[in-house]
Amino acid sequence: MAVSQQRTTRESDNIYSKMDWNKLGYDVIPTDYMYIMKSNEDGTFSNGALVPFGTVQIEPHSSVLNYGQGLFEGMKAYRRADGEVQLFRPKENAMRMQVGAERLLMVAPSIEQFVDAVKQVVSANKRWVPPHGKGSLYIRPLLFGSGSVMGLAPAPQCTFLIYTNPICNVYKGRTSPLSLLIHDTIPRAFSGGTGGVKNIGNYSPIFQVTKEAKGKGFSDVLFLDAKEHKYVEEVSSCNAFIVKGNVISTSPTLGTILPGITRNSIIQLARDLGYQVEERKFSVHELLEADEVFCTGTAVGISEVGSATYSNQRVDFNLGANTVTQKLYELITGIQTGLLEDKNGWVVKID
Known part of the structure; x- marks a missing residue:
């Protein structure tokens, strides 16, 4: 799986310049960066990195496309009244992903890797965290079987990906x-x-x-x-x-x-x-x-x-x-x- 069609800084700045935080809803709003990390042959994860937000390429034989081998998490980053940004219980999301990965026979990032990746992607997209009281930055960690298979079997490689999206306080x-x-x-x-x-x-x-x-x-x-x-x-x-x-x-x-x-x-x-x-x-x-x-x-x-x-x-x-x-x-x-x-x-x- 590879990343393609990454957005330019100019495109991102143009979207950001038109943001009206008072009219924020539950729309798709691409932010600046996402995080990607792939599993190694020994079942561990390493060498994760921030990349500009963009589309991804995935093999047609991938387990997630053919057999639905995938998990997602949902989290939020909040802007405090003093302007600082904080997360709420990210370790719990990391542990829940590990339980789900065990159920679906996938390898998962460690708790430390998960939390560190979330911190990185939120920090990189910090300007997209809405002002205090205007909403939050929704964080979507994904774990899926990106490796190719033909028979009914778990993927030989998994991908961990995180993207973010600002949303309003009121659900939809x-x-x-x-x-x-x-x-x-x-x-x-x-x-x-x-x-x-x-x-x-x-x-x-x-x-x-x-x-x-x-x-x-x-x-x-x-x-x-x-x-x-x-x-x-x-x-x-x-x-x-x-x-x-x-x-x-x-x-x-x-x-x-x-x-x-x-x-x-x-x-x-x-x-x-x-x-x-x-x-x-x-x-x-x-x-x-x-x-x-x-x-x-x-x-x-x-x-x-x-x-x-x-x-x-x-x-x-x-x-x-x-x-x-x-x-x-x-x-x-x-x-x-x-x-x-x-x-x-x-x-x-x-x-």
């Missing part, structure tokens, strides 16, 4: 609470599958279902378990939580649910605030009786759910300034953007 331009359609026939993941890792093949199978739901006016789809079609699992790209009194519940990560980093952070922060947090299976009927429902993920952050519809029954949930959801939202975003003290050592500053 949404300005109102989520309205979820609960799907009880098509599951998102199966026991023994790859629902517990960020496999690139996890997401396209739900495109049709989510498109149909959005065509009916819903924000997204909430999927149930594949066996009994009864228990809450995930929304299309984020974890789900319910709140009932002082108890916060979320589904356990037992192979079909992604162990979200925002999810794990919220669990800890909620316990620190004195809430009882349970990781357990809960039914769709428990969700419909909840006081509050919210979703967590890198892209969505913490998004409150205004309503859920199941078998043509719509239920509305509590919203507003005094909710548990809002308290947790203000706490985690305050830590991520440097407005609140990081007491857990989660923040990594970019020099």
Whole structure:
């Protein structure tokens, strides 16, 4: 695999000069540099480098094109009020990629290599981190089988690639609470599958279902378990939580649910605030009786759910300034953007 059609500095400067941070959305905005590192014959990684952002060339026989052997991660870099830039828990992303690589029989960068590469690409694209309060720089690390194969087999070589893209604070331009359609026939993941890792093949199978739901006016789809079609699992790209009194519940990560980093952070922060947090299976009927429902993920952050519809029954949930959801939202975003003290050592500053 080779890099081709790299952008010139003049092209990059021209795009940057036209940026209006007040109108930032979820559009494709190429930044200055990306990072590429390929595995060696002995299964290790070395000699990674920053290169100007551009397209890549890949062999038609590559395992990622033929068999979908690939993973991705999602992270963000935040601009503090003092102008500095920081990351949120990058080691967790590195470890999750290693778990996914083991599942898909790929070699993965070490934690140190991963974090160092992320730091390099963010530092190189630092001017693209939006001003404080205007958004964040989305970071997309990819790991995929770039080596050529003919038979059904893992790739002999893997490529680690990171690119970045500035995005707004509001997920895909949404300005109102989520309205979820609960799907009880098509599951998102199966026991023994790859629902517990960020496999690139996890997401396209739900495109049709989510498109149909959005065509009916819903924000997204909430999927149930594949066996009994009864228990809450995930929304299309984020974890789900319910709140009932002082108890916060979320589904356990037992192979079909992604162990979200925002999810794990919220669990800890909620316990620190004195809430009882349970990781357990809960039914769709428990969700419909909840006081509050919210979703967590890198892209969505913490998004409150205004309503859920199941078998043509719509239920509305509590919203507003005094909710548990809002308290947790203000706490985690305050830590991520440097407005609140990081007491857990989660923040990594970019020099």
